[in-house]
Amino acid sequence: MRIVVADCSVDYAGRLSAHLPRAKRVLMLKSDGSVLVHSDGGSYKPLNWMSPPCALTTLELEDEQHDAGIVEAWQVVHAKTGDKLIVSLFEIMSDSSHELGVDPGLIKDGVEAHLQELLADQIELVGDGHQLVRREYMTAIGPVDILARDAAGASVAIEIKRRGGIDGVEQLTRYLELMNRDPALAPVQGVFAAQEIKPQARTLAEDRGIRCLVLDYDAMRGMEDHNTLF
Amino acid sequence: MRIVVADCSVDYAGRLSAHLPRAKRVLMLKSDGSVLVHSDGGSYKPLNWMSPPCALTTLELEDEQHDAGIVEAWQVVHAKTGDKLIVSLFEIMSDSSHELGVDPGLIKDGVEAHLQELLADQIELVGDGHQLVRREYMTAIGPVDILARDAAGASVAIEIKRRGGIDGVEQLTRYLELMNRDPALAPVQGVFAAQEIKPQARTLAEDRGIRCLVLDYDAMRGMEDHNTLF
DNA sequence: TACTTAATCTCGCTC
DNA sequence: GAGCGAGGTTAAGTA
DSSP: OEEEEEEEEEEEESSSEEEEEEEEEEEEEOTTSOEEEEOSSSOSSOSEEEOSSEEEEEOOOOHHHHHTTOOEEEEEEETTTOOEEEEEEEEEEEEEEOOOOOOOOOEEEOSHHHHHHHHHHTGGGGSTTOEEEEEEEEETTEEEEEEEEOTTSOEEEEEEEEEEOHHHHHHHHHHHHHHTTOTTTOSEEEEEEEEEEOHHHHHHHHHTTOEEEEOOHHHHHHHHHHHHHO | OEEEEEEEEEEEESSSEEEEEEEEEEEEEOTTSOEEEEOSSSOSSOSEEEOSSEEEEEOOOOHHHHHTTOOEEEEEEETTTOOEEEEEEEEEEEEEEOOOOOOOOOEEEOSHHHHHHHHHHTGGGGSTTOEEEEEEEEETTEEEEEEEEOTTSOEEEEEEEEEEOHHHHHHHHHHHHHHTTOTTTOSEEEEEEEEEEOHHHHHHHHHTTOEEEEOOHHHHHHHHHHHHHO
16 A cells, blocks of 8 residues: 655546646545545545556656656556546655555444344334234245234235335335235235335325335334343 | 554444454544544445544543554544444554545536436337427326337336346336326336346346336437537 | 335435 | 435446
């Protein structure tokens, strides 16, 4: 990993064209050839970058570049797409390299799969007397998150999202359309469950007779812990 | 901007929980308080991070942390959500600060908006005798990319995507459903235009009577240049 | 390997 | 400020 702090301008030509006017920035050159151009603010996204696999070469300076005050120029080319990033350096404030080694990587938990697990275990949240049939119930066009039966024994197809948007409603609608053609399942009631349901999605869902269910992740997790403890 | 290269472990607790085992990494501390944890590889996305607005404080070390070899510990807390990032430093290889100033920002062109512009200018690509009514034609549920009329004067609603998937077809279907209720427009023919149309999307579109149109961006741009030149 | 879906998405625009 | 769509999306999981 090489880190350069420099007054520079950057040009990108690939799926789009982009230009960064001259300013002081941090240039991160990773050992896989990738380059990140960061400013002192914004989010984790660099102003500009080149993803691996790619290769960096130092360009020969032409007279007019030299006259313009450029002291060094890099060309970073993507190995597959040919996308090109050109960094023109006017002044280098700092240039250092560090051997980091391979990173052991991130360990994370607490995502959408967990919501499905929790709701399967607490299926009564969908309605009194509901019973789980199975998770990831396969259909011809993909798996429905949860298939259940209500107190009367009627089928209930549940689509779970962390944030419920229109896409999720469309997805559930396609499943319902298909499942309602199966005499063994029909009629199938739809339930759209999410931690947060967007107004447009709720409107669309209710217009189609799909029930909306807002999930309280913390409460469900707390319930789970409680169940585990006793 | 402060850049620290250190042997460290990182813990994040917020919308999810995540942990980074001890390893050498680059820590970028931006002046807005945000922190990025980068390894020597991967993409532009950091292994872990905290977005602004947030604040960094140096924690008092407890005896057991000291015994474990930790020489410094930071706590970065998000100002609104309360998300927390804790960095435990075991050894600091490098620690430097640089004044960068405010970045002038990225200038970009050549995205989807451009495709819409090009197709509006070259509306005859949709079919002989077609005429542009307007771009971004507003409906109650959002703007249709292009509204045109065919040679016979019938309405044509065009949805443009760079990559055409099922989502885009669903979107256009919703527009068509709404527009066909308007006597001044009905009947409205749908055209799904994209640089690349996925097979599933094409099947769904054609099943619904929506015409598919594959756009050749380079040819359209070339045509545009040609028009400008002569 | 190709495709589908989620993301601590981010970013920009509109209402 | 909230909502919605696009992204050089990126990244992870699955068929």
